[in-house]
Amino acid sequence: MTDRIQRVWQAIDPGRLRRTFIEMLNIYSPSGKEEDIQLYLEGLFSTAGFAVRRQEVDEDRYNLCLTMGTGEPQLYLVAHVDTVPAWDLEDFGAREEGRVIYGLGSADMKGGCAAMIEAWLAMAAALKPEERPPVGLLLAVGEEENGDGSAAFLESYHPPWAVIGEPTGLIACFAHYGYMEAGFVTRGVRSHSSLPELGHNAVESMLRVLMHLGRDPIFDRARSDIVYSIREMSSSRAGFVVPDRCETWIDLHLPPAQNPVVVQEAIRRIAAGAELAIPGLDLDVTFDFASAGYALDMNSHLGKTLENIYPELGLKLRLDAFRSHSDGNLFFAAGTKPLILGPGALETAHTSDEQVLFDEVTAAARIYAALCIGAG
Structure with missing residues (x-):
C-alpha cells in the first residue's frame, strides 16, 4: 500500500461519513425530485471550499460535477442521488440498529454516494494539490427512471474509467448484465360481464400468452441464464365488462455476452407461435428499451489496486457480474469502462427493508480513495 493511500485512509472520518449518510437518507429524493438533495450536497462541498459545477439535465434538475488534480480526469466516481418512490412518506428516513442503517436509498445508492463523498473530502485533506490524482466526481440524477442524468454527462465527457457505487456487497463487478423491456398488448371484444360468450376477454x-412464453426454454428459470420478471399487468377499466385490452411488461436481464437483438427475435418467434395456439388472439409485441451487457478485463490498474488493498481491509476480493440494470450500461456504450462496486446488497434495494452495514460504507470510502489514487 502506497504512502498516499495510507495518508488518505487516515483522513477518512467515520463520524463525518455517518453524518453525511444519515442526512442524505433524511432527504426525500425520488427520480424527478432531486433538487433538495443536490442543494444539500452542493452546500456541503461549497462550505468545504470546493468548486462545484451544475450540469443541467432539464428544468430544475441538474447533476453536480467536481474534479481534482491536473489534466483530464482518468476516472470518475459516479453516484446517483435519486431513489425509487417511498413505500411510506411518514417512514422513509434513516433508522439505525447496531451497525446496520435502514432507510430508502440506503443501499441503492446513498451509501455508495456518501462513501464517495468521504473519499473525496479525505483526498483533498490529506494530499497536496500536486499529489492529487486526476479524477472526477459525478452526482447524477435520474438513474432509477431513464438514466437521463448520466446520459447528459456523457454527451460531453468520456472518461477512460468510471467506478459506479451500486450495491454489490463490495464485490467487484467488471462484468454487467444487459437489460431489455418487453411489452405485450392483447386486444379482445368488450361485452357485459354477465355475457362473456359475446365478447373476447383480453x-x-x-394469461395464455404468458403461459405459452413460460414453456419456451429461454424462460425456463432452471435452465436459462436469462433473468426475467413480469413487472406489471393492467387491463381496460370500464366496470362490469369483459375487458377488451390487456397490457403486460416483462423485465429481462441478459448475461453479459447475450445480444438483446437475438432475444428480441426469439420472443417475436415465440409470440408468433402463440397466435397459432390461442384462438382469436390479437397480440402486439414491442421493445421500448434494450441495452447490451459487457465484460471488462480485470487485468487493469483498477484490478491490481483492488488485489493489493482488499487484504489490507481484511476483505476477500470477489468478482461477479452485476445482475441489475444501471448507468454502467450507458457508460460502456459511450466508450467508458465502468466498474460496479458499492456497499449494500440488491436483495434489499427497492424494498421497505432496505439496509446497509455501515462498516461496508466505511470500507467503500477507503476502496474508492485507493482506486482514485491508483488512477493517477
Whole structure:
C-alpha cells in the first residue's frame, strides 16, 4: 500500500461519513425530485471550499460535477442521488440498529454516494494539490427512471474509467448484465360481464400468452441464464365488462455476452407461435428499451489496486457480474469502462427493508480513495 493511500485512509472520518449518510437518507429524493438533495450536497462541498459545477439535465434538475488534480480526469466516481418512490412518506428516513442503517436509498445508492463523498473530502485533506490524482466526481440524477442524468454527462465527457457505487456487497463487478423491456398488448371484444360468450376477454388471452412464453426454454428459470420478471399487468377499466385490452411488461436481464437483438427475435418467434395456439388472439409485441451487457478485463490498474488493498481491509476480493440494470450500461456504450462496486446488497434495494452495514460504507470510502489514487 502506497504512502498516499495510507495518508488518505487516515483522513477518512467515520463520524463525518455517518453524518453525511444519515442526512442524505433524511432527504426525500425520488427520480424527478432531486433538487433538495443536490442543494444539500452542493452546500456541503461549497462550505468545504470546493468548486462545484451544475450540469443541467432539464428544468430544475441538474447533476453536480467536481474534479481534482491536473489534466483530464482518468476516472470518475459516479453516484446517483435519486431513489425509487417511498413505500411510506411518514417512514422513509434513516433508522439505525447496531451497525446496520435502514432507510430508502440506503443501499441503492446513498451509501455508495456518501462513501464517495468521504473519499473525496479525505483526498483533498490529506494530499497536496500536486499529489492529487486526476479524477472526477459525478452526482447524477435520474438513474432509477431513464438514466437521463448520466446520459447528459456523457454527451460531453468520456472518461477512460468510471467506478459506479451500486450495491454489490463490495464485490467487484467488471462484468454487467444487459437489460431489455418487453411489452405485450392483447386486444379482445368488450361485452357485459354477465355475457362473456359475446365478447373476447383480453386478460384471458394475455394469461395464455404468458403461459405459452413460460414453456419456451429461454424462460425456463432452471435452465436459462436469462433473468426475467413480469413487472406489471393492467387491463381496460370500464366496470362490469369483459375487458377488451390487456397490457403486460416483462423485465429481462441478459448475461453479459447475450445480444438483446437475438432475444428480441426469439420472443417475436415465440409470440408468433402463440397466435397459432390461442384462438382469436390479437397480440402486439414491442421493445421500448434494450441495452447490451459487457465484460471488462480485470487485468487493469483498477484490478491490481483492488488485489493489493482488499487484504489490507481484511476483505476477500470477489468478482461477479452485476445482475441489475444501471448507468454502467450507458457508460460502456459511450466508450467508458465502468466498474460496479458499492456497499449494500440488491436483495434489499427497492424494498421497505432496505439496509446497509455501515462498516461496508466505511470500507467503500477507503476502496474508492485507493482506486482514485491508483488512477493517477
